Amino acid sequence: MGASRLILPWSRALVQALGLALVYAAGPGILREAGVFALAVPGLALFAWSARRAPSEREPRTWLADWLSLALFVGAEMGWVVHVAPPMLPIVALGLSLPLLVAPLALRRLAPALPLALALPLAWVGAEAFHHLLPLPFGVSWLDLGHPWIDAPLLGGSARVWGVWGLSWCAAALAGLALDLFDRRPALVPALAFGIGPLVLGIAASLATSAGEFTAGPRLLLVQPGIAQSLKNEPDDAMTILRTSLHHTQLGLGAARKAGRPDPDLVCWSETMFVAPVLADGMVERFEQGLALPRLHTPLELEHTRNMRDWEQLIVRGTLYGQPMPAEWKQSFGNLGFGPHTSFLSGAEVIFEQDGAARRGNGVVLWSAPGAKKQPFALKQFLVPGAETFYGLEKFDLVQKGVDRFAPYVPDLARGDHTGVFELARASGRPVRFSATVCFDNAFAEPYVSAVAAEAAAGRCLDFHVVATNEAWYRGDVRLGERVVEAHRRREADRATAGARELEHA
Numbered sequence: 001m002g003a004s005r006l007i008l009p010w011s012r013a014l015v016q017a018l019g020l021a022l023v024y025a026a027g028p029g030i031l032r033e034a035g036v037f038a039l040a041v042p043g044l045a046l047f048a049w050s051a052r053r054a055p056s057e058r059e060p061r062t063w064l065a066d067w068l069s070l071a072l073f074v075g076a077e078m079g080w081v082v083h084v085a086p087p088m089l090p091i092v093a094l095g096l097s098l099p100l101l102v103a104p105l106a107l108r109r110l111a112p113a114l115p116l117a118l119a120l121p122l123a124w125v126g127a128e129a130f131h132h133l134l135p136l137p138f139g140v141s142w143l144d145l146g147h148p149w150i151d152a153p154l155l156g157g158s159a160r161v162w163g164v165w166g167l168s169w170c171a172a173a174l175a176g177l178a179l180d181l182f183d184r185r186p187a188l189v190p191a192l193a194f195g196i197g198p199l200v201l202g203i204a205a206s207l208a209t210s211a212g213e214f215t216a217g218p219r220l221l222l223v224q225p226g227i228a229q230s231l232k233n234e235p236d237d238a239m240t241i242l243r244t245s246l247h248h249t250q251l252g253l254g255a256a257r258k259a260g261r262p263d264p265d266l267v268c269w270s271e272t273m274f275v276a277p278v279l280a281d282g283m284v285e286r287f288e289q290g291l292a293l294p295r296l297h298t299p300l301e302l303e304h305t306r307n308m309r310d311w312e313q314l315i316v317r318g319t320l321y322g323q324p325m326p327a328e329w330k331q332s333f334g335n336l337g338f339g340p341h342t343s344f345l346s347g348a349e350v351i352f353e354q355d356g357a358a359r360r361g362n363g364v365v366l367w368s369a370p371g372a373k374k375q376p377f378a379l380k381q382f383l384v385p386g387a388e389t390f391y392g393l394e395k396f397d398l399v400q401k402g403v404d405r406f407a408p409y410v411p412d413l414a415r416g417d418h419t420g421v422f423e424l425a426r427a428s429g430r431p432v433r434f435s436a437t438v439c440f441d442n443a444f445a446e447p448y449v450s451a452v453a454a455e456a457a458a459g460r461c462l463d464f465h466v467v468a469t470n471e472a473w474y475r476g477d478v479r480l481g482e483r484v485v486e487a488h489r490r491r492e493a494d495r496a497t498a499g500a501r502e503l504e505h506a
Contacts, residue, residue, distance in 0.1 A: 012050050012053070012054070012065050013064075013065040013068050013069050015046060015047075015049075015050040016046075016047050016050045016051055016065065016066070016069035016070075017068070017069040017072050017073070018046060019042075019043045019044065019045070019046030019047030019048075019049075019050065019069075020043065020047050020069055020070070020072065020073035021043070021072075021073075021076075022039045022040070022042055022043025022046065023039070023040050023043035023044055023047070023073065023145065024043075024073055024076045024077065025039050025043070026038070026039035026040040026043065026148045027077070027143050027147065027148055028147065028148060034148075034151045035147075035148035035151065036148070037148040037149045037151055037152050037171075040145055040148060040149070040171045040175070041171060041174050041175045041178065042175070042178070043175075044120070044124065044145065044171065044172060044175040045175040045176075045178045045179050045182075047069070048107060048116065048120050048123075048124075048175060048176070048179060049179055049182075051066060051103075051104035051107055051108070052104070052107050052108050052111045054066075054104070054108060063101065066101055066104045066105075067094070067097060067098070067101060070097035070100045070101065070103075071093045071094050071097040072093070073097070073100075074092070074093045074096045074097040074100070074142075075089060075090070075092070075093030075097075077142045077143055078092050078093065078096065078142060095137070095138070096131075096138075096140055098138075099127065099130050099131045099134055099138065099139065100127050100131060101127075102123070102126060102127040102130050103123045103124050103126070103127035104123070105123075106119075106122065106123035106126060106127070107119060107120060107123040107124075110122055110123060115176070115177075115180055115187055115190050115191040115194050115195075116176035116177070116179045116180045116183075116191070117173050117174075117176040117177040117180055117190075117191045117192075117193075117194035117195035118173070118176065118190075118194040119176060120172045120173070120175055120176030120179070121168075121169045121172035121173045121176060121198075123172075124145060124168070124172045125145075125165055125168045125169050125172060128141060128144050128145065128165065128168055129165065132444075136382065136383070136385055137385030140385075140443065141443070142443055144164050144165065144168050145167075145168040145171050145172060146159070146164040146165060146166065146167030146168035146169075146170070146171060147164055147167075149167035149168075149170065149171055150164070150167065152167070154203045154206055154207070155167070155170065155199065155202045155203055155206055156206065157205070157206030157207075157209060157210075157211075158170075158201075158202035158203070158205040158206040158209075160205070160206075160209045160211070161205040161209060162202075162205070163445075166198075166202065167202070169198055170198045170199050170202050173194060173195050173196075173197075173198045173199070174195055174196075174199065176191075176194070176195060177191055177192065177194070177195025177196065180195065216429070217432060217463060217464065218264075218265035218266055218424055218426050218429075218432055219261070219262065219263075219264040219265050219266075220264055220265070220266050220267075220268060221249070221252045221253065221256070221264040221266070221267045221268065222268050223245060223248050223249050223252060223267065223268065223269050223270075223273075224248070224270065225244040225245050225247070225248040225273075227241055227244060227273070238275040238276075239275070241273065241275055242275045242315070242333070243333070245269055245273055246319065246333060246334065246336065249267060249269075249320075249336060250334070250336055252264075252267075253267075253336065262427065263338070263339035263341065263342050263427075264342055265341065265342065265343065265424060265425075265426045265427065266342070266343050266344075266345060266424055267320075267338070267342060267343070267344050267345070268345045268346070268466065268468075269344075269345070269346035269347060269468075270346075270347050270439075270468050270469050270470065271347035271362070271438055271439050271468045271469055271470040272347050272348060272349055272362065272470070273346055273347055273348075274315070274346040274347065274348035274349075274365065275311075275315075276307075276308050276311035276312060276315070277308050277348070277349045277350065277351050277360070278308070278312055278348045278349070278350050278351070278363075278365050278374075278377075279305060279308055279309055279312070279350075279351050279352075280350065280351065280352040280353065280376075280377065281374060283305065283351060283352065283353065283358070284305050284306055284309050286353060286358075287302055287305050287358070288302065291353065291357075291358055292357065292358060293305070293358060294351055294357075294358040294359060294360050295360075295412060296360075305351075308351075314326075314329055314333075315333075316344060316367050316372050317372055318330070318333075318335075319333045319334060319335060319336060320336050320338050320344055320372075321337075321338045321372055322335045322336070322337045322338070338369075339369075339427075340369060340370050341369050341370065341425070341426065341427035342369050343366060343367060343368050343369045343372075343424055343425070344366070344367045344372065345364060345365065345366045345367075345422075345436070345466065345468075346364070346365055346468075347362070347363070347364055347365075347438060347468035348363060348364070348365050349361070349362065349363075350362075350363040350365065350377045350379070352377060352414075354414055359413075359414035360412070360413055360414065361377070361379045361380065361413050361414045361415070361416070362379070362380040362383075362388060362413055362438050363377040363378055363379045363380060363416075363420075363438065364377070364378040364420060364436040364437070364438060364466070364468050365377060365378075366378075366422045366424075366436070368422075368423075368424070368425060369425060370425075375422055375423075376420070377420065378416070378419070378420020378421075378422065378435075378436035378437070378438075379414070379415065379416025379420060379438075380413070380415060380416060380437070380438035380439075380440070380441055381415055381416045381417070381418075381419070381437070381441055381444075381446075381447055382415070382440050382441050382443070382444055382447075383413055383415050383440075384440050388411055388413045389411055389412065389413060389415075390411045390412070418450065418454075419435050419436075419437060419447045419448070419450055419451035419454075420435065420436045420437075421433055421434070421435050421436070421451060421454075421455065421462065422434055422435075422436055432463040432464070433455065433460060433461065433462055433463055434462065434463055434464045434465060434466055435447070435448065435451040435462060435464075435465045435466065436466050436468065437465065437466070437467050437468070438467070438468050439467065439468065439469040439470045441467070442467045442469075448465055451465075
């Protein structure tokens with residue numbers, strides 16, 4: 001094969017990338033908060049128009065053009081990776097775009113025999129399904145084509161019947177119909193049927209169904225202090241993170257009380273915002289009995305586990321619920337004075353016993369009112385490849401040293417095998433039950449479908465879902481808590497200076 005055959009056809013790759021850029025721009029939070037769902041139609045049509053005009057399936061440059069455009073698309077969707085480990089982004093983009101190559105391949109095979117209004121949704125939605133069905137780390141689909149279409153007038157409600165993939169099919173069918181009309185294909189009637197038919201069915205399904213009945217639920221206070229990822233990666237800033245979370249919690253409680261509203265039933269902090277690892281009940285005693293300590297980035301001693309337990313008591317029972325605590329701690333962190341009917345939930349690194357060994361996990365912890373009693377942990381089920389799990393590669397010193405450059409932890413977390421469900425008591429009304437998942441779990445349907453099914457099988461109702469998200473996938477001016485962080489840092493510096501002066505005077 002001549003060298004010229006290996007040269008990438010940049011014009012075709014550019015057209016495909018431009019089309020996928022429109023698909024990306026249709027997503028939520030890009031051009032506007034809810035997305036611009038209609039952009040997906042011309043975007044996918046432009047991608048398909050170029051992809052099916054490839055000179056030959058057997059030429060490497062055909063695959064390279066497809067792969068490059070899809071990698072740019074996936075890289076844009078997974079751009080948050082740069083805030084944790086920048087070198088991982090090209091690896092993620094190139095790796096996760098490989099399953100999507102099914103779409104242009106299938107399209108080129110189907111287009112000669114079928115109207116594009118049918119061939120394109122078969123190819124694209126089939127690739128989305130393939131992406132979902134593959135196991136991690138290969139099968140990660142962050143956003144599907146149909147996600148922005150949940151906000152489409154008259155159509156979005158059809159997701160109650162056929163899910164997000166049904167909406168993906170509608171969008172792809174319209175894009176295929178546009179190409180059929182553009183090409184002036186002779187089979188116009190079948191093209192119109194396959195292109196408009198799903199839209200009509202979707203509108204009918206949307207109008208014929210309705211959302212479940214909603215009733216007044218618990219009062220929630222969701223605390224999002226805006227801690228930047230760079231700060232969360234610095235263990236020395238744990239106290240700054242704690243003070244910032246407490247400050248925003250106090251602001252929320254104060255605003256509600258000033259408005260004459262009752263205290264919330266539940267205060268929620270997000271992923272790993274509890275600054276000390278949380279031990280399962282009885283773990284210190286198990287360590288004292290000889291259970292091996294878990295692997296941490298720094299060597300862990302028995303006394304450290306006692307300190308973890310003390311930190312939990314000081315933060316939760318002391319600062320949050322106002323139970324007796326050392327005067328020095330109270331002076332430094334205050335007393336938020338949660339009411340007797342307010343429960344507290346936080347994302348946290350948790351340590352528990354599993355199969356006779358101490359394991360670490362990314363979890364959600366609920367301290368229930370009254371009494372701040374800790375319920376069994378809810379564990380994250382889908383661990384982030386290359387961040388929370390290295391599939392055993394973390395045992396190699398070279399890999400661990402690479403991780404050390406970006407985050408001070410050992411990436412060997414244990415995953416949950418089911419969705420954690422909590423029960424929340426309220427000051428008024430019946431207790432409610434809710435699922436608790438961690439960021440990245442919400443890229444998959446299984447944690448929520450399985451939780452609803454399990455509760456229904458037990459004759460119970462799941463009232464709502466809580467996702468403890470990592471709120472820190474950003475840099476720059478959107479750091480809502482930046483001023484508070486800097487204020488705390490200045491306060492600590494002033495305290496240190498004042499303490500030095502007192503020592504000098506003494």
